[in-house]
Amino acid sequence: MTDTEPAAPVRETAESIATMEIRGAATIASAAAEALAEQAEAAAEEAESDPAAFRASMRGAGRTLRETRPTAVSLPNALRYVLQRMEGDTVDELRRSVVGAADAFVRQLDRAQDDLGQVGANRLADGDTVMTHCHSTDALACIEAAVDQGKSISAVVKETRPRQQGHITAEQLRDAGVPVTLIVDSAARRYLDEVDHVLVGADSIAADGGVINKIGTSGLAVNARERGVPIMTAAQTIKLHPETLTGHTVEIEMRDEEEVIGSEAREEIGEIEVENPAFDVTPPRYMDAIVTEQGQFPPESIVTLMRELFGEGAAEPWAEP
Numbered sequence: 347m348t349d350t351e352p353a354a355p356v357r358e359t360a361e362s363i364a365t366m367e368i369r370g371a372a373t374i375a376s377a378a379a380e381a382l383a384e385q386a387e388a389a390a391e392e393a394e395s396d397p398a399a400f401r402a403s404m405r406g407a408g409r410t411l412r413e414t415r416p417t418a419v420s421l422p423n424a425l426r427y428v429l430q431r432m433e434g435d436t437v438d439e440l441r442r443s444v445v446g447a448a449d450a451f452v453r454q455l456d457r458a459q460d461d462l463g464q465v466g467a468n469r470l471a472d473g474d475t476v477m478t479h480c481h482s483t484d485a486l487a488c489i490e491a492a493v494d495q496g497k498s499i500s501a502v503v504k505e506t507r508p509r510q511q512g513h514i515t516a517e518q519l520r521d522a523g524v525p526v527t528l529i530v531d532s533a534a535r536r537y538l539d540e541v542d543h544v545l546v547g548a549d550s551i552a553a554d555g556g557v558i559n560k561i562g563t564s565g566l567a568v569n570a571r572e573r574g575v576p577i578m579t580a581a582q583t584i585k586l587h588p589e590t591l592t593g594h595t596v597e598i599e600m601r602d603e604e605e606v607i608g609s610e611a612r613e614e615i616g617e618i619e620v621e622n623p624a625f626d627v628t629p630p631r632y633m634d635a636i637v638t639e640q641g642q643f644p645p646e647s648i649v650t651l652m653r654e655l656f657g658e659g660a661a662e663p664w665a666e667p
């Protein structure tokens with residue numbers, strides 16, 4: 347580890363987030379917090395009795411993690427939570443504050459998911475069928491809590507091109523005892539007549555109530571509205587994007603074209619423009635409810651909760667002073 351290079355656990359976590367071995371907004375946040383705790387242990391050895399060197403090393407680790415993926419705000423929110431609680435006069439005090447904050451963050455994340463699962467489950471009735479998109483641990487928590495409440499729930503799971511995260515959702519729901527039908531994305535509208543709810547997660551929620559989630563969510567929401575099927579987003583409050591309070595927009599990640607068209611097909615077709623946006627924005631008017639650990643909200647009212655939780659703005663404690 348040098349001045350500019352974070353310790354191995356941070357480098358490995360950053361690489362795993364960038365390559366999507368670690369993926370999904372909540373999982374990314376929790377991995378980032380844990381990586382900061384490991385950095386604190388390594389930096390304490392390296393910095394010995396130099397608190398300024400310790401702080402610089404933690405900021406560097408924060409920057410490395412921040413640069414991995416741009417859209418899920420849970421990542422910078424996790425870094426903010428941990429680094430803003432870094433305090434003390436000695437390296438050991440600083441180390442303990444970071445490790446303690448990372449641990450508290452991860453526990454809070456788990457508790458929030460359990461709590462929002464209960465809220466989401468209350469919206470589901472015995473015998474309901476739910477359509478899902480992508481793989482969201484917050485959304486799955488709602489279905490699993492409904493099953494725990496003794497409700498019989500079935501699922502229609504969208505495959506979710508290009509990376510097919512729907513396969514993970516299908517597997518996990520099946521293992522939770524939920525009968526699952528896997529469909530291709532373009533079959534969604536046809537199956538909307540057979541479902542009672544659409545349930546998705548979120549990578550970020552904007553101050554106007556717009557929901558940023560896996561590409562295809564907005565089209566699904568428009569179709570659900572047209573068919574009269576309620577659609578809800580399950581999202582812990584770490585998905586609230588503080589920068590949107592001051593007019594910033596959420597960056598939509600553009601991923602490699604290789605995910606859309608493999609090299610063989612590319613060779614056959616020849617030169618052609620390919621774009622691969624990983625997320626899209628569902629306007630608040632197409633979303634019925636945002637389910638959080640603090641209860642459910644109409645999308646347009648989420649700004650009140652956002653001001654309460656993030657009113658002080660979006661600090662960047664990883665930035666160079």
Ligand SMILES: O=C(COP(=O)(O)O)[C@H](O)[C@H](O)COP(=O)(O)O
Nearest residue numbers: 369370371372482483484547548560
């Ligand atoms: O869009 C995705 C994952 O995208 P990717 O696979 O590109 O990371 C998920 O719906 C949200 O991240 C919410 O997930 P969770 O509820 O687990 O935070």
